[in-house]
Amino acid sequence: MISSRKESNVKKAVVELQSEGLQVAGTVCHVGKAEDRKDLFEKTKTNFGGLDILVSNAAVNPVVGPVLDSTEEIWDKIFDINVKSTFLLMKESMSLLKCSKSPSIIIVSSIAGYQPFGLYESEEAHDAAMSRISMRRLGTSDEIGSVAAFLASSDASYMTGETIVVSGGMHARL
Known part of the structure; x- marks a missing residue:
């Protein structure tokens, strides 16, 4: 089951994966919305009979800069999506995962959680960020x-x- 908060992303991913011969379905899910999360798991059970693997990859970064420079509103948004929604996805998926013979939960996060860097602030910031990566590039989705x-x-x-x-x-070190 593929999900994204943007319908165009869901459709694109489903078409691409189906073209590779994979059995896949998709739905819009904004992880910050309880009804969307509920719908995601209901559709997963309906389409696939259950859930074996939960991959949580949703996150926001509405501002670039030191976290202590963030407003309370920005902090709340970051915390609600990046932390609280991941917790709720795990909690709400448990009833399905417990039925699986080999359940997995995988949480994908940004390297910026370890080492903040201003990748998109300016060309200079981008070049500085790339210089800190031994391979001199960002990783690919594959x-x-x-x-x-x-x-x-x-x-x-x-x-x-x-x-x-x-x-x-x-x-990368805390």
Whole structure:
């Protein structure tokens, strides 16, 4: 089941994956809306009979800069989507995941959680950010997706509660 808050993203992903011969469906889901999350899991159960893997990748970053410079409104938005919605997705998916023989929850986050950088502030900021990445580029969706696929596979069946940093060599430490 594919979801995004934008219908055009859902349609594009479904068409692309179906063209590869995959059985896939999609729905609009704004993770900050309880009704959308409920609908997502109901449609997942209807279309696929259950849920084996939850990948939470939704996040916002409405401003660029030090977190302590954020307004309360901005902080609330970041916290509500990036933290609270991930928690609610996990909580609300449990009844389906408990029925799976090999359930997985994968939370995708930004390297900026470890090492903030101003990628889009200016060309100079972009160049400075790229210079901090050993591979001198951002990762592709396939590269990130491959790590998620590994984590959901039987090859990672004994892994739990780990943080895997996929950063192209960018220094990442809390």
